[in-house]
Amino acid sequence: MTATTEEELRLLAAKAGLGALPAAYQGELLSAYRHLEVMLARIAQDRPHGDEPAHVFNAATFARQG
Amino acid sequence: MTEFLSLAEAARRIERRDLSPVELLDACLARIDAVDARLGSFVTLTRERALAEARAAEAAIMAGRYRGPLHGIPYNLKDIFETRGIRTTAQSKLLADNIPAADCDAQEKLSAAGGVLLGKAATWEFAHGGPSWDVLFPPCRNPWDLDKDPAGSSSGSGASIAAGLVLGSMGSDTGGSIRGPAAANGVAGLKPTYGRVSRRGVLPNCFTHDHAGPLAWTVEDVAILMNLVAGFDPRDPGSVELPVPDYTAALTGEVKGLTIGVPYRWIEEEVPASAPTRAALDAALDTFRALGATLRLVELPPLHRYEDAKKIIAMAELYAIHGPDLRKRPELFGASLRYRIIAGGLIRAEDYIQAMRLRTELARAMQAVFAEVDLIMLPSGEPAKTLQPQPPESLFTRIGYTTAFNVGGNPALSLCMGFNEEGMPFSLQIAGRLFDEATVLRAGDAYERVTPWRDRRPALVG
Numbered sequence: 001m002t003a004t005t006e007e008e009l010r011l012l013a014a015k016a017g018l019g020a021l022p023a024a025y026q027g028e029l030l031s032a033y034r035h036l037e038v039m040l041a042r043i044a045q046d047r048p049h050g051d052e053p054a055h056v057f058n059a060a061t062f063a064r065q066g
Numbered sequence: 067m068t069e070f071l072s073l074a075e076a077a078r079r080i081e082r083r084d085l086s087p088v089e090l091l092d093a094c095l096a097r098i099d100a101v102d103a104r105l106g107s108f109v110t111l112t113r114e115r116a117l118a119e120a121r122a123a124e125a126a127i128m129a130g131r132y133r134g135p136l137h138g139i140p141y142n143l144k145d146i147f148e149t150r151g152i153r154t155t156a157q158s159k160l161l162a163d164n165i166p167a168a169d170c171d172a173q174e175k176l177s178a179a180g181g182v183l184l185g186k187a188a189t190w191e192f193a194h195g196g197p198s199w200d201v202l203f204p205p206c207r208n209p210w211d212l213d214k215d216p217a218g219s220s221s222g223s224g225a226s227i228a229a230g231l232v233l234g235s236m237g238s239d240t241g242g243s244i245r246g247p248a249a250a251n252g253v254a255g256l257k258p259t260y261g262r263v264s265r266r267g268v269l270p271n272c273f274t275h276d277h278a279g280p281l282a283w284t285v286e287d288v289a290i291l292m293n294l295v296a297g298f299d300p301r302d303p304g305s306v307e308l309p310v311p312d313y314t315a316a317l318t319g320e321v322k323g324l325t326i327g328v329p330y331r332w333i334e335e336e337v338p339a340s341a342p343t344r345a346a347l348d349a350a351l352d353t354f355r356a357l358g359a360t361l362r363l364v365e366l367p368p369l370h371r372y373e374d375a376k377k378i379i380a381m382a383e384l385y386a387i388h389g390p391d392l393r394k395r396p397e398l399f400g401a402s403l404r405y406r407i408i409a410g411g412l413i414r415a416e417d418y419i420q421a422m423r424l425r426t427e428l429a430r431a432m433q434a435v436f437a438e439v440d441l442i443m444l445p446s447g448e449p450a451k452t453l454q455p456q457p458p459e460s461l462f463t464r465i466g467y468t469t470a471f472n473v474g475g476n477p478a479l480s481l482c483m484g485f486n487e488e489g490m491p492f493s494l495q496i497a498g499r500l501f502d503e504a505t506v507l508r509a510g511d512a513y514e515r516v517t518p519w520r521d522r523r524p525a526l527v528g
Contacts, residue, residue: 025408035462040378054425
């Protein structure tokens with residue numbers, strides 16, 4: 001996997017509303033993302049279509065909330 | 067009264083009217099006054115409120131209106147549990163003046179049971195980033211050695227119980243935050259099954275993996291607290307409506323016939339336990355074998371896969387919670403927490419969903435193992451080390467023995483299994499089938515009955 005370039009990261013950060021972060025925090029963001037993308041690369045992307053995610057939504061519970 | 071009492075023993079004496087709730091509270095307050103300026107386990111002490119509650123409990127009991135085993139017992143709550151009229155800060159400058167208008171579910175239940183709320187316990191910032199020296203309060207220390215780390219994020223809960231400042235506490239566990247501090251401080255702490263204990267009114271870390279649960283000196287104490295806080299709450303979307311057994315009735319002392327799985331590949335190859343920890347574990351397993359349990363090897367997916375799923379999901383959810391503050395006032399976050407969540411804003415929806423699908427796969431793999439064994443046993447971690455700032459990237463690189471059970475959703479208990487050469491506690495982790503906290507607690511209690519580890523308290527408190 002090709003590492004995300006700093007320019008690409010700046011674009012992603014701007015999309016996330018983090019474009020105006022002070023410079024010191026932008027450094028943190030870039031540093032943290034380098035670790036994150038290693039984990040992201042390990043996550044399978046080619047699962048069977050029907051594989052359900054583990055979201056919690058129990059209709060019975062919401063019905064009880066009234 | 068200067069002796070240390072478990073919650074269960076204090077309750078028995080209070081019920082017999084051999085011990086006054088006011089006398090018990092005074093003993094706790096005296097210890098707090100003596101040591102907590104150095105220990106830092108409380109961030110807010112509700113002394114006057116506690117005195118009023120203890121006096122009310124005493125009057126009620128003397129009038130024959132005993133409510134049960136928490137009546138007149140001092141406890142605290144991790145400072146992410148919202149308390150009406152009492153500051154709830156999450157150890158963060160962002161919530162320095164936050165005074166909730168309502169109690170969390172746990173406080174409603176513990177108060178109704180007649181407990182005496184003594185205050186709010188130290189945590190890591192929003193139960194995630196720490197230890198930190200740049201947040202609202204300094205980090206808590208370990209009562210067995212003030213230079214040692216009490217672990218997090220339920221640091222104050224574990225430390226205050228070990229020091230005898232309270233007899234019970236409620237903590238939260240997203241990747242090990244009940245079991246880690248229970249282990250480091252030599253107490254018992256249970257992460258219940260996901261959905262067993264309401265999270266309503268508990269400030270979130272990561273919705274998908276957050277669990278609320280009790281810490282106390284003994285497993286019996288934890289069972290008493292579980293009897294009070296477990297149960298369906300329609301106002302917690304993750305809550306599950308299933309019958310709740312009597313957890314104290316399950317404490318028979320018997321483990322004969324149970325099958326215990328040990329994930330040797332995890333502790334020998336993937337994250338090798340130190341030789342002293344391994345020796346302590348082997349001795350604990352020998353104890354269970356002597357009590358009539360059967361041991362066998364179990365094979366689970368690699369720990370790092372559980373960590374990947376948990377951390378990607380957590381970072382995305384943490385960013386959803388804290389993104390607005392990160393954009394507006396990032397300087398109010400401690401550096402540790404900020405580093406741990408800031409990149410969450412860059413996670414694509416597809417990656418989050420794929421991590422959620424991985425979670426399903428890993429949780430199913432864990433339940434498949436529990437079809438063959440009653441319990442899984444392994445260390446909770448290594449004994450506490452020096453309290454010092456951790457490299458911020460450690461969140462991404464550290465792999466532990468606790469997170470897999472958050473991903474699986476299974477109940478998991480930490481309890482003391484001896485002490486190392488420095489006098490720091492070893493800890494055994496016992497995990498069980500979904501919603502089978504009763505068997506987990508039964509095994510933990512049986513072990514405590516035949517081992518001497520509950521006879522020792524930190525020298526700090528004499």
